Amino acid sequence: MLADKRILLIVGGGIAAYKTPDLIRKLRAAGAAVTPVMTRAAGEFVAPLALAAVAGEKVHDQLFDLTSEAEMGHIQLSRSADLVLVAPATADLMAKMAQGHADDLASTLLLATDTPVMIAPAMNVRMWWHPATQRNLATLRADGVSVVGPDEGDMACGEYGAGRMSEPAAVVAAIEAHFADGPLRGRHVVVTSGPTHEPIDPVRYIANRSSGAQGTAIARALVALGAEVTFVSGPASVAPPAGVRLVQVETAAQMMQAVQAALPADAAIFAAAVADWRVASASGSKIKKKAGALPVLEFAENPDILATVSQMGAGRPALVVGFAAETDDVVAHATAKRQRKGCDWILANDVSPATGIMGGTDNAVVLISDAGAEEWPRMAKDAVAERLAQRVADALV
The missing domain is CATH 3.40.50.1950 (Flavin prenyltransferase-like)
Structure with a gap:
């Protein structure tokens, strides 16, 4: 090349x-x-x-x-x-x-x-x-x-x-x-990926089943179109893509900080499965098991990365894309989320156990925008990423 x-x-x-x-x-x-x-x-x-x-x-x-x-x-x-x-x-x-x-x-x-x-x-x-x-x-x-x-x-x-x-x-x-003579040459895109781990104590944490495969595929597809990609990844189970600026984080707060540090950008795609809550005061030492006594955990809300960037005003990326992982009423919940957060697009997917999507190799998404809800057929995550990257390129031209 x-x-x-x-x-x-x-x-x-x-x-x-x-x-x-x-x-x-x-x-x-x-x-x-x-x-x-x-x-x-x-x-x-x-x-x-x-x-x-x-x-x-x-x-x-x-x-x-x-x-x-x-x-x-x-x-x-x-x-x-x-x-x-x-x-x-x-x-x-x-x-x-x-x-x-x-x-x-x-x-x-x-x-x-x-x-x-x-x-x-x-x-x-x-x-x-x-x-x-x-x-x-x-x-x-x-x-x-x-x-x-x-x-x-x-x-x-x-x-x-x-x-x-x-x-x-x-x-x-x-x-x-x-x-590469791609349509995104000279464009900077921030992509978040993977889960976040919210510590309970030094050996335990709250997590989810996200593998980071979809976010990784999206970053790879954007690079192929010539974009400069800042890739902010939680503890994913897949290897990060080549050709990106890799920022590895663990918690939602760290991911928020990394995203803010990566701006300005032409577009931001938030594919990470960020934990909604964290333990308000994580223990500095391992919580010991005591017979007949269950630990009481007090929770606090994590920063809302998608809403923060979508509503930031000056310096906001021209295109902000979120993901909505739902288990029921997928389109309705994702549409409401888009309105609530203020992002331009939401990619909604059904992650109920029967679909095998969370942590799997395929995805079936609905692209929700001002134009309405556009259902995409189930396809490999790489194919979803390529389709989304081309849409991003079309939107930024």
Whole structure:
């Protein structure tokens, strides 16, 4: 898919730079030519010779290369590529990009380019969620920069959370989606998926039977149409799709926070099965079983993510889509839910045990909108996702 594409790869100075040789190999295997550029700090994590060997091209790391600069080499480098990829994009590099700094070769290339830019952020979780980084991220998105990742997981610093650079395969998938001539190219869509787990104590929680399969299929279909997808997933039993910015959460409150952090977006699709209630005060230690005494749990209402985004006013996505999992009077209940929440579309489905839909491979939905209720035939969840993604594309054009 990347045949004859030229990628200018700017390698930032973070521990995730160790992933760049594998990233270059995968890009070349997909047909792309890769020209590496390294910041000074990047050389502390990966050897220039290693990148040159896998890329088959010279590594550039000096702004004041007299031979190249006599021909305005940094301008030529910045504009001869089909895509500028920053991986890893450190907090420092993101700040320089957002503020327009140009004090080394990498930042000068980024300021001088008129080529599309994609970043794969990587940093400590606290750095990622710092308000300054989030402001810079919002600025870069507004400037048209595409973002893949970061993922959640264990970090070299010993902490856990968002900030891991996406794996090379996911970055390549995002690049392929970027070059796909799809109707959603340049559009940002937020998708929620999976169940939420609401803790009772450290070993018990309230959950539901959602597998996350439908939300995963929707994200995959959107990527195939060229969309940039932020995928906010609860503890699903299926693997997340490639080519998305993955944000993994556990509770409804965490999902609400992740969705708000992902905005602005052109569309938001809320396919997650979010728990309506949580235990008001989860126990910090395991609740012990006592003969003849049952525990008393006091419940509190979880944040309503669909209603919050649907009714947010300024900054609201142009299209907000919800799901209604019902067991009886499906269309009536879903229609009332759409009116109550304020979303544009609701996809209603019958999840009563006899259908086998909850956690299964098929789905049968009714699309409810201003135009009324449109019943779709029962089909594989992938087919439902493709049909919905095309409808989203049609609505956003």
